[in-house]
Amino acid sequence: MKMDTRKQQVLIAIIADFVATGEPVGSRTIARKYDLGVSPATIRNEMSDLEELGYIEQPHTSAGRIPSQQGYRYYVDFLMKKKALSSQEEDLIRRGYEKKVREIGQVITRTGALLSRMTRFPSMVVSPRPDVIYFKRIQLVLMNPGQVMVIMIMDTGALQTNIIEVSEGVGQVDLDTITEVLNAKLSGLSMDMIKMTLIREIYFELSKHRNILELAMHLIQSGLNREREDKIYLGGVINILNQPEFHNIEKVKTILSLLEQEDLLCNLMEAGSSGEGVSVRIGGELKREEVKDCSMVVASYHIDGKPVGSLGVLGPTRMDYAWVISVVECMTRNMSEAIERMYKGWR
Amino acid sequence: MKMDTRKQQVLIAIIADFVATGEPVGSRTIARKYDLGVSPATIRNEMSDLEELGYIEQPHTSAGRIPSQQGYRYYVDFLMKKKALSSQEEDLIRRGYEKKVREIGQVITRTGALLSRMTRFPSMVVSPRPDVIYFKRIQLVLMNPGQVMVIMIMDTGALQTNIIEVSEGVGQVDLDTITEVLNAKLSGLSMDMIKMTLIREIYFELSKHRNILELAMHLIQSGLNREREDKIYLGGVINILNQPEFHNIEKVKTILSLLEQEDLLCNLMEAGSSGEGVSVRIGGELKREEVKDCSMVVASYHIDGKPVGSLGVLGPTRMDYAWVISVVECMTRNMSEAIERMYKGWR
DNA sequence: CGTTAGCACTCAATAGGAGGGAGTGCTAAC
DNA sequence: GTTAGCACTCCCTCCTATTGAGTGCTAACG
Numbered sequence: 162m163k164m165d166t167r168k169q170q171v172l173i174a175i176i177a178d179f180v181a182t183g184e185p186v187g188s189r190t191i192a193r194k195y196d197l198g199v200s201p202a203t204i205r206n207e208m209s210d211l212e213e214l215g216y217i218e219q220p221h222t223s224a225g226r227i228p229s230q231q232g233y234r235y236y237v238d239f240l241m242k243k244k245a246l247s248s249q250e251e252d253l254i255r256r257g258y259e260k261k262v263r264e265i266g267q268v269i270t271r272t273g274a275l276l277s278r279m280t281r282f283p284s285m286v287v288s289p290r291p292d293v294i295y296f297k298r299i300q301l302v303l304m305n306p307g308q309v310m311v312i313m314i315m316d317t318g319a320l321q322t323n324i325i326e327v328s329e330g331v332g333q334v335d336l337d338t339i340t341e342v343l344n345a346k347l348s349g350l351s352m353d354m355i356k357m358t359l360i361r362e363i364y365f366e367l368s369k370h371r372n373i374l375e376l377a378m379h380l381i382q383s384g385l386n387r388e389r390e391d392k393i394y395l396g397g398v399i400n401i402l403n404q405p406e407f408h409n410i411e412k413v414k415t416i417l418s419l420l421e422q423e424d425l426l427c428n429l430m431e432a433g434s435s436g437e438g439v440s441v442r443i444g445g446e447l448k449r450e451e452v453k454d455c456s457m458v459v460a461s462y463h464i465d466g467k468p469v470g471s472l473g474v475l476g477p478t479r480m481d482y483a484w485v486i487s488v489v490e491c492m493t494r495n496m497s498e499a500i501e502r503m504y505k506g507w508r
Numbered sequence: 509m510k511m512d513t514r515k516q517q518v519l520i521a522i523i524a525d526f527v528a529t530g531e532p533v534g535s536r537t538i539a540r541k542y543d544l545g546v547s548p549a550t551i552r553n554e555m556s557d558l559e560e561l562g563y564i565e566q567p568h569t570s571a572g573r574i575p576s577q578q579g580y581r582y583y584v585d586f587l588m589k590k591k592a593l594s595s596q597e598e599d600l601i602r603r604g605y606e607k608k609v610r611e612i613g614q615v616i617t618r619t620g621a622l623l624s625r626m627t628r629f630p631s632m633v634v635s636p637r638p639d640v641i642y643f644k645r646i647q648l649v650l651m652n653p654g655q656v657m658v659i660m661i662m663d664t665g666a667l668q669t670n671i672i673e674v675s676e677g678v679g680q681v682d683l684d685t686i687t688e689v690l691n692a693k694l695s696g697l698s699m700d701m702i703k704m705t706l707i708r709e710i711y712f713e714l715s716k717h718r719n720i721l722e723l724a725m726h727l728i729q730s731g732l733n734r735e736r737e738d739k740i741y742l743g744g745v746i747n748i749l750n751q752p753e754f755h756n757i758e759k760v761k762t763i764l765s766l767l768e769q770e771d772l773l774c775n776l777m778e779a780g781s782s783g784e785g786v787s788v789r790i791g792g793e794l795k796r797e798e799v800k801d802c803s804m805v806v807a808s809y810h811i812d813g814k815p816v817g818s819l820g821v822l823g824p825t826r827m828d829y830a831w832v833i834s835v836v837e838c839m840t841r842n843m844s845e846a847i848e849r850m851y852k853g854w855r
Numbered sequence: 856c857g858t859t860a861g862c863a864c865t866c867a868a869t870a871g872g873a874g875g876g877a878g879t880g881c882t883a884a885c
Numbered sequence: 886g887t888t889a890g891c892a893c894t895c896c897c898t899c900c901t902a903t904t905g906a907g908t909g910c911t912a913a914c915g
Contacts, residue, residue: 187907202859205908223866223907263655263671298649302661308610312659314649318671320659324610399764408757410749417746534878549888552879570878570895859914869904876897885888 162210169240170197171207172216176228176236180481183405185225230444230478233456237441237482244483246491253279254491258499264318265289265500269394272462272472272496277397279488282476283420287430288392289317289469292353299343301336309336315352316504393423393430406454406477419451420475433459434471439486439493444478454478458485463497464504472496509557516587517544518554519563523575523583527828530752532572577791577825580803584788584829591830593838600626601838605846611665612636612847616741619809619819619843624744626835629823630767634777635739636664636816639700646690648683656683662699663851740770740777753801753824762798767822772796780806781818786833786840791825801825805832810844811851819843 174195178186188201188208197204208226211217216232219225228236246254257275262268269286276284295316302310307329313321347355398420407413419425429447433440439460444453452475459473473489521542525533535548535555544551555573558564563579566572575583593601604622609615616633623631642663649657654676660668694702745767754760766772776794780787786807791800799822806820820836 185907189907200859201907202861203857206858209909219908221866223864223905225907263651297651300647300649300659302645302647304610304644304661304663304665310661310665312647312661312667314651314657314659316651318651318657320667320669322667324665399761399768402757402761402764410755410757410760413757413760414746414749417749421746532878536878547888548878549890550886553887556880566879568895570876570893572878857915859912861911861913863908863910865906865908867904867906869902871900871902873900874898877895879892879894881892882890883888884890885886 162213164214167197167199168207168211168214170195171204172211172228172232172236173240175208175211175217175226176232179227180479183479185220185227187225190225228479230446233443233478233482234446237443241483244481244487246484246487250279250488251491254488254495258495262499262503265315265503266319268496268499268503269392271499272492273394273396276472276474276488276492277400280474280476280485281397281400281403282474282480282485283398283401284394284396284472284474285426285430286394286396286472287427287434287470288319288394289464292351293464293467293469294319294352296347296350296352296355298348299340301340303331303333303336307331317500318503393427395420395423395426401475404477406479412454415451416455416475419449425449429457430459430471430473433457433473434461434468439490441482441486456480456482458482458489460489460493462493462500464500509561511561514544514546515554515558515561517542518551519558519575519579519583520587522555522558522564522573523579526574527826530826532567532574534572537572575826577793580790580825580829581793584790588830591828591834593831593834597626597835598838601835601842605842609846609850612662612850613666615843615846615850616739618846619839620741620743623819623821623835623839624747627821627823627832628744628747628750629821629827629832630745630748631741631743631819631821632773632777633741633743633819634774634781634817635666635741636811639698640811640814640816641666641699643694643697643699643702645695646687648687650678650680650683654678664847665850740774742767742770742773748822751824753826759801763802763822766796766798776804777806777818777820780804780820781808781815786837788829788833803827803829805829805836807836807840809840809847811847 171191174191174197175186178190178194188204191197191204192199192201208217211232212219212226216229216235217226218229220227254275257271258268262271265288269288273284273286276286297314297316300312300314302312304310304324307326309325309327309331311323311325315321398417401407401413401416407416429449433442439458441456441458443456447453447455447457454477455475456478457473457475458480459471461468461471463469472492474485476485518538521538521544522533525537525541535551538544538551539546539548555564558579559566559573563576563582564573565576567574601622604618605615609618612635616635620631620633623633644661644663647659647661649659651657651671654673656672656674656678658670658672662668745764748754748760748763754763776796780789786805788803788805790803794800794802794804801824802822803825804820804822805827806818808815808818810816819839821832823832
């Protein structure tokens with residue numbers, strides 16, 4: 162048996178109706194609401210075929226059909242028509258970025274807030290990968306005898322701080338010397354380049370100040386080599402409670418506990434943002450039992466045309482994919498532009 | 509009618525049983541489980557009196573009684589016996605603070621996580637008030653022509669950053685001059701003292717560098733005068749879902765949306781942490797419809813013996829007050845000590 | 856041969872009703 | 886003042902009947 166145009170139309174109708182109502186949809190409903198020009202009986206036959214093909218399923222014998230994970234997949238891949246955002250929606254997004262921003266954190270927060278407010282789903286935004294962030298300046302501050310705070314400033318306006326222990330004899334003057342050398346050598350490089358290539362050069366430079374050499378190396382180790390910390394912004398989590406399919410407390414609990422584990426969430430996001438454009442993963446495709454009834458729509462945002470981080474939403478599998486994809490796509494565009502504007506002229 | 513010892517015993521029994529089971533408790537139950545030496549009939553009479561006094565109430569005619577808000581209040585104020593923590597519990601808390609910390613953020617995070625893990629309620633920790641935080645150092649970094657990042661480092665290890673616009677002509681050298689003056693003048697003062705008294709003095713000092721005077725004032729304005737931002741740590745929010753009284757999605761939604769509003773939450777916390785020791789506010793005493801079925805147990809933690817911030821939990825009115833109070837009390841003690849240890853010898 | 860009307864059948868959801876049980880309040884006796 | 890006894894209330898649970906949406910099958914139709 163093969164998919165034909167009418168089966169596709171029926172599948173589209175089933176998905177459209179189920180997304181709108183949340184109820185299993187029967188043959189009568191389709192015949193009535195979607196003008197396919199055939200009787201319910203014919204549609205029943207088509208539905209029977211679609212079920213055999215694995216695109217729809219029945220919750221129980223005397224209920225209508227609902228799309229299966231595979232059905233959504235087929236829909237997203239082959240049937241779905243791109244849905245342009247309304248001008249109000251586009252405006253809402255554009256206006257969200259009107260106010261000038263000065264550092265990436267603001268862009269991320271704003272994007273996440275906007276994304277969840279529009280979609281009514283929990284939203285997630287992962288901060289840029291370190292290899293595309295350029296180092297601006299390092300600053301060493303003697304907090305107390307033997308304790309130094311290392312502050313690294315990125316050109317995104319993001320900070321990374323770390324307090325480390327040093328020998329008690331080190332004074333602020335020593336730190337200033339090191340600060341100077343490090344700034345001269347490192348400024349303008351990407352974090353990854355710093356790690357990779359420059360340790361040696363700094364070693365050479367600082368050998369004049371033998372007494373603080375060891376300290377400096379220590380600094381670099383613990384300051385820069387710090388494990389990558391994916392910062393993830395999470396917003397609008399309560400929205401999950403608005404979805405009727407999650408009126409079951411147990412389900413909400415498992416999803417919330419997943420959302421509380423930032424590292425897992427980051428992995429999930431990254432797994433989805435590898436390819437081009439907007440990625441849609443449906444139910445089991447997420448490979449996590451907790452969210453087997455959820456879908457993730459994720460895309461990358463860009464700096465200098467390179468994908469550097471991702472944003473997206475987590476919602477029930479029953480969502481309006483075409484629209485959500487458009488929203489996510491529009492957000493990445495606007496977010497990338499906002500970052501571009503922030504950098505304007507000075508990178 | 510007046511409260512007498514037996515009525516008190518009955519009230520204690522009702523609260524104990526209700527807290528344990530969550531079910532309305534009847535006269536038979538009390539006679540059986542709590543050895544008051546009288547028959548259910550007598551207890552019924554006492555209960556009738558207690559109801560008239562407003563300490564307990566009936567969900568419906570043929571149900572048992574549950575404590576009223578006023579009943580809990582009377583219990584907490586007059587009847588409750590302090591409950592010492594078990595040595596395992598004390599140990600769990602102590603061990604939470606074993607690892608050395610270097611900045612206040614870590615102490616706050618750890619405290620919040622521990623508090624919610626122990627109590628199984630959402631926990632909140634408010635960061636220290638600015639007037640007890642001492643200024644350690646300021647650092648001005650030229651991000652781009654016309655943009656300066658102001659980094660203020662507190663002796664708690666906390667940072668406050670802000671990006672401001674300046675004239676394009678300002679260079680890093682100018683900033684270094686200002687940095688130097690500001691550090692010399694401000695270091696070691698509390699944030700409030702800085703705001704209050706020192707603007708004038710700096711003005712004088714910098715008049716030598718007339719060209720950057722205006723800039724410096726600008727810096728102080730926007731860097732220091734920034735509205736107080738109460739940082740609040742919120743942890744273990746999912747725990748609210750474990751409470752059977754919140755199996756109703758609507759209730760959860762209102763509570764969660766309150767918890768998402770950090771400023772409101774801060775106000776609620778602060779309203780409770782004004783007095784000495786542990787403060788308990790029950791249901792309507794919180795003055796917020798959203799949490800009329802919740803209680804808040806809050807206390808202050810201290811630096812140098814002065815209360816500087818607060819921590820606590822939000823749970824259902826049906827909670828084991830004696831125990832929760834002990835936990836909160838023990839946490840404040842341990843947290844204060846952890847901060848003290850962090851500062852050890854150098855303040 | 857595809858399409859359709861008709862019909863029997865299935866099964867979840869809903870409503871109504873009976874019975875049980877927990878608990879109270881009242882009364883009268885101790 | 887305390888208690889046993891009892892009638893009464895009201896929620897909760899279980900059972901049953903009913904309804905209604907939906908299917909699958911069959912036979913007829915163009």
